[in-house]
Amino acid sequence: xxxxxxxxHIQVASDTAKRLEMxxxxxxxxxxxxxxxxxxxxxxxxxxxxADAQHIAxxxxxxxxxxxxxxxxxxLTTDTSVLTAAANDMGYEQVFARQVQALGRxxxxxxxxxxxxxxxxxxxxxxxxxxxxxVTAAFTGNDGAKMTALADHLINVPSTVTARIQEMHxxxxxxxxxxxxxxxxxx
Numbered sequence: 001x002x003x004x005x006x007x008x009h010i011q012v013a014s015d016t017a018k019r020l021e022m023x024x025x026x027x028x029x030x031x032x033x034x035x036x037x038x039x040x041x042x043x044x045x046x047x048x049x050x051a052d053a054q055h056i057a058x059x060x061x062x063x064x065x066x067x068x069x070x071x072x073x074x075x076l077t078t079d080t081s082v083l084t085a086a087a088n089d090m091g092y093e094q095v096f097a098r099q100v101q102a103l104g105r106x107x108x109x110x111x112x113x114x115x116x117x118x119x120x121x122x123x124x125x126x127x128x129x130x131x132x133x134x135v136t137a138a139f140t141g142n143d144g145a146k147m148t149a150l151a152d153h154l155i156n157v158p159s160t161v162t163a164r165i166q167e168m169h170x171x172x173x174x175x176x177x178x179x180x181x182x183x184x185x186x187x
Contacts, residue, residue: 012164013171016157024172024179027111027153030135031176032183034109040072042104044096044125045113045139048166050077052113052139056173064177068186076100076125096125106133114138115165117145117156126150139172141165 031041041060043053053075060073076099077083086095100110110129112122117140126136127150138144138151142160157168181187 008161008164009167012157012159012161012168015159016168016172019158020155020172023153023155024175027109027137027155028176028179028183030137030153031109031180034107034135035071035180035184037107039105039107039109040074040103042074042076042100042108042110043113044076044099044110045122046119048162049113049115049119049122049139049169050075052166052169052173053077053111055170056111056177059174059177060180064174064181066187068181071180071184071186074103076103093120093124096121097128100125100128100134101132104129104132104134107135109135109137111137111139112147112151113140113169114147115141115162115169117142117147123147123150139169141168 043057045053054077057073057075060071076096082099083095086098112126114122123146129136130150135152136150137153138147139155140147141157144156148154155172157165159165
């Protein structure tokens with residue numbers, strides 16, 4: 001099991017490296033343009049993807065490796081009052097869309113994370129962002145499902161295995177942090 005897991009990870013990592021360098025570079029550029037113009041980056045997802053959203057937003061707003069100026073980034077997964085009120089009053093599928101509508105502005109970038117590409121609350125948030133003229137990005141896997149058509153920047157990991165997709169999402173998230181810091185001249 002140990003060797004098989006690592007072999008599978010290495011294969012997905014290799015396939016990801018071959019396919020996603022340019023899509024990630026384009027997303028970094030969109031994020032750099034947004035932040036440079038006073039915009040912000042908003043991350044969201046469910047379960048492990050919620051943890052990834054929080055992780056990446058924290059790395060950007062606090063620091064990734066070294067001390068530098070903060071980058072405007074937040075996770076829409078952390079405010080329990082907003083999450084529970086929206087879920088109770090509007091339905092769980094609206095918890096991220098409502099926050100995008102409240103906090104998002106044209107020029108921002110929203111980054112939805114869903115390994116399946118099918119999470120209704122992530123899809124609806126991307127739809128809301130699109131209607132508002134906000135740049136949309138999706139970190140997904142499998143075939144990208146509904147998120148593919150909603151993403152200006154699609155980061156679609158070539159795997160159908162949730163664990164391998166999540167491993168690549170956090171690796172790609174770290175690359176986003178590092179390259180964005182460099183692109184903004186902060187390190």
